[in-house]
Amino acid sequence: MTSGQLGASRPVPGTQREARISPAAWVYIGAVVLAAAVLVARTPVRAPTNIHEVGNYWAALAVLQALFLVCDSPRTALTSRQTRWSPSSAATLAAAVLLGPAAAAFVGAMSLLSLRRQLQLGQRLFNGATHALSGLAAGEAYLAINTDVGLPQQPYFSRTLLAFAVAAGVHVLANHGLIWGIYRLTRGGGMQRGESPESSVALLLASDLGYASLGLVIASLWTIMHWFAAVIVLVPLFVARWAMAQFAEEHRAYAATMNALCQAVETKDYYTRGHGDRVSRGAVMIARKIGMNSARTDAIRFAGMLHDVGKLGVPTQVLQKTGALTEEEFAAIQLHPMRGLEIVREIGFLFEALNGIMHHHERIDGRGYPMGLAGHEIPEFARVIAVADAFDSMTSTRSYREAKSIDQGVAELRKGAGTQFDPVLVEAFIAALGQLGWVLPGPAGAPADLATVTVQDHDDPTAPLQVVVP
């Protein structure tokens, strides 16, 4: 959420539309609004200008306020799942350069009237006050270094550039600082690990500064084309937003297609329907709990979904066999992670996701397959998937037993911790289960005609595959 807005793509708990804003958050919001009102009231409307003033102060202010609103609207903000890049700070900073600190605050306060309709009053008040305060701070910083506001003057442009860089830095820090405060309050003691953007803070700040520097470009263009500067800069912004919307759309389509294909793979086996989906969810729960960054979390989501895709390469009669397996049949089952790897190898996944699929049946004690890796030789993705995989298998109905309850599943996981599973990940999973719960598979009815039925589940740690000992 780089632009520092509440009510962006990732709603803040406690300030969501449905949820009420907590009293502590209200106090914080009140304090910020009060501070903004007092500080703005004490700032003279017109900053000192010795040099070329911008024609009509109020007309210029209105144009920049309009620019802010357009930039803040859903049409220009780049919203992806975790971030929202709004170029609105460019309007605030342009006001800081052209008109002074008070004008920057007035422009920032426009956040109150944001065109994003889903915002609550509390969010609007907070956003308006936050942007006013950070605009004011940026304006003061600019004025302190440049000693003057108004149209930038070419001979002193390097000083303007320096002052602007400082102002943009102050703006970003003030904005993110105030937002961070409300996150602290609404989350009760800091953001949850894994969901926080901590891992990519540097990137977020950089992209924020990238857009903020457009403010100086607007101010420079103003010397030639006046208010039209605010119009022409919108063109690249709209295009960027278009590309981002396409990205979001393609991403949704991609995820949906993946899901459909995975379901198609699972239709082969009646009892394991939805297994990939649930394992994927479980793996993501663990990944968030141990603080994986978002790119890796995305990768493990897909790895979890696809971890058993190689089972398609195992002959159906082996999967359906009731009695003990021969050595060859057991070998065929042990090969399925490799088969899965073969299928997904060419997908442009993170390398780690491939590792996760290939090694998800390794055991911490080294007695797993296909490679017999032990301990931390096993890639982290594989260790994560192994926990979610076994848990889902145990809590699902099989032809030879009823589903275990969640508590029984947890107990089995604890029993296997240190021998089959990574104990740290088991504890992380159990903690996440406590917070987020688990969606059990629906009750298994009578198998349909087309589906085949697995009689032995290779994933089930409580009922190991029976192999004939020669």
Place this chain on the structure above:
Amino acid sequence: MTIGIPRRPEPDRLAYWQALDSGRLLLMAVAAMLVTAAFASTAVILHQQPKIDWSAALAFGGFIAFGELLRLALPGGREAAPIAMVGAMSYALLLRVAGEHGNVRLPSVLVIAVCAVGMTVGALPHIAAGRPAGVTGMCTRLVAVAGVAFIFRSVVSGFLKDHTTWQLEFAVMAVLIFFGWLIETGVGALIRADDVGARFSVALADEIRLQWQLGLAVGASVIITVFSVQAMGLPVLLAFTGPLLVTQVAFRRYAGIRATYLQTVRSLARVTEVAGYVEAGHSRRVSRLAVAVGRALGMAEKELLDLEYAALMHDIGQLSLRDPIPGGATVLVSPADQDRIAELGAEVISHAGVLERVAELVRCQAWPARGHEPPPPLSSMIIRAANAFDDMVGSSTDRDRSATALDRMRLDPVAYDVDVVSALGDVAGRRVPSRL
């Protein structure tokens, strides 16, 4: 060592210049001539007036090199360098730099020379990293910039005095930028039509549809750059790099997910092979063949993408069968079963909720070309023909075998569309590697 066996050059081991087609060669020749002329004239100019302020040339050359370094892969295997284009076009259209009294109104040859050097420097890291140098793209950009620079500096700039209003300058620039974009897009479409065997008109329409948004962003950025440099001098370039980068990141993510999407469908379509339902490589061969046929029949890229997805997943319905069809050849099973498999596959695909058009193509893939009500879409007829061809021929490159298969399909104009089979014949003929 083998002695006495004459070595045949393998088709994929041709020397670099042998692999070039005439369009590319022509483009490169034009670009090479431009660059040579530009360097020669620059040398003359330098000799006549050795005191030239190089700061603008350095700043813009660096900007172009930076942009060339950050090339952008676009859907369909295209490559663009929007930031380099912004730098080059801005330099071509720059009349004055604020605060500098040196002669910025240099002739167009100097612009071409600076762009050529900048692009080459920017391409060096790509070559060092083992990536393709992208010579064609660079030549296209250079030709477009040269056209704009020539018209602007030799013809138009004489009319633009220092007291001209900014509105007039703006209008002239907008027209010239559009002209430059037309050159870039037109040349790009020519090359692409040559590369993939599409018609030029179709390739041009595709190119315009895919590139106009980026072109718009580049055009606006050029105007912003030129005016802000004319107002504040070269340091303002630093401030504008940020927004350009953010825009580029947005485009990169979009192109990236498109590529991943296609890769994923390609890989997952292979589950039918791994599960033993169809012969290895079947889905990929069918999709390649189908896309080639679709292109030969003049389909646009958007339709071709749907066709490719549908062709890759056309056998996915077989996963719902209890037992694999012997050899996986759907051409051998009864029409009712073919329809059922198609229906099951379409059901799987429409689960995604986003690929309705693709699901429709898969659903209609077993319909006969004639006499079916409603008639099947062209893409479905293509998939049917490509699938039948691959079921009969497989990975074999035997000419007789493919000729027999084609004859068999020609004899059945009810099942297979005549135009599709004829295009398939052309395409399949090209597919057989020549044995020279």
